[in-house]
């Protein structure tokens with residue numbers, strides 16, 4: 001795969017697909033981690049005198065056509081402002097994705113300057129399953145530039161126009177973020193130092209069963225917390241009260257447990273819980289000191305005994321992959337499990353990788369220094385699909401020589 005340095009971007013217009021999909025509270029950016037992660041490649045391009053036209057998506061715009069989506073938002077405009085602050089130079093903003101505003105803004109850039117296009121998902125063709133529709137948008141985007149750099153790791157698992165189709169139309173290279181992500185994830189799939197411990201949490205097992213299946217052939221130990229743990233506990237015949245449960249996934253989860261036993265992979269599930277009567281910031285938290293949860297109560301975090309057990313199971317690890325918070329960390333009363341897991345991982349001597357948008361946001365929200373981990377991936381779905389062994393369309397497109 002070609003890199004930015006190989007492209008000779010000086011004096012050229014470069015379309016950079018970045019991942020700027022930050023969490024928003026109204027127009028306020030609550031975590032700018034993904035913007036920061038995009039800076040090295042943008043800086044490398046501007047330092048070489050490229051005219052950088054950044055293309056990115058934000059959230060999930062709804063509506064039949066461009067006009068409806070643009071009216072409903074979210075707009076990338078606040079992201080342009082934050083990107084400018086972090087870069088220390090103004091970022092011009094195009095009011096459309098690949099229309100007259102984009103063309104004017106791109107034409108107005110001088111060497112070393114940066115522009116951001118409006119939310120690419122305002123264009124329904126961006127995510128279309130129809131190759132022709134995507135190709136038409138890709139042609140309009142490609143017309144804005146002479147070169148393409150793919151650096152939006154978080155979107156690399158999507159066969160989208162700006163990710164998959166544009167690199168077929170322009171000489172292209174992989175950005176530094178993508179290169180860094182791949183080099184770390186590759187270490188997890190090729191002879192990771194052992195013991196290799198995987199910590200999984202988050203909302204639903206159905207999101208992650210495929211990666212669990214793949215990890216069973218690689219990891220030595222699986223620590224499972226968070227919302228997904230209750231389907232595992234239910235599969236073992238435990239009472240889970242009103243906790244998050246995907247009853248239809250019980251057969252698959254049972255199969256995973258059986259496969260783990262066969263493969264000699266240790267699976268550690270919660271043995272106690274922090275529960276509440278409802279999922280709310282002000283719901284009074286109680287500890288349930290056993291595996292079974294009473295009716296009417298929701299398990300919202302792992303309990304103290306589970307925290308200690310998870311930490312113990314991490315002490316001798318030489319490789320750790322953590323995806324999915326073990327509790328509802330967004331509310332302080334249910335954040336202790338996530339904090340305990342994060343802190344235990346920071347003490348591990350070895351390769352420690354955090355994957356998953358919410359897990360990465362939790363690390364930052366809890367004030368744990370990012371430098372305490374080997375790598376915090378910007379791509380939740382993308383990193384999981386890579387670890388599943390699936391081909392990422394965005395990477396495939398970048399790898400094609402041209």
Ligand code: ADP
Nearest residue numbers: 202203226227299300324327328356357358359
């Ligand atoms: P990631 O983005 O890191 O892959 P997920 O998106 O899978 O993680 O899950 C994150 C969400 O899971 C968080 O919003 C968190 O509140 C939620 N969660 C964690 N534990 C529970 C639980 N016990 N019950 C309900 N939701 C939970």
Ligand code: MG
Nearest residue numbers: 356357358380
């Ligand atoms: Mg998530």
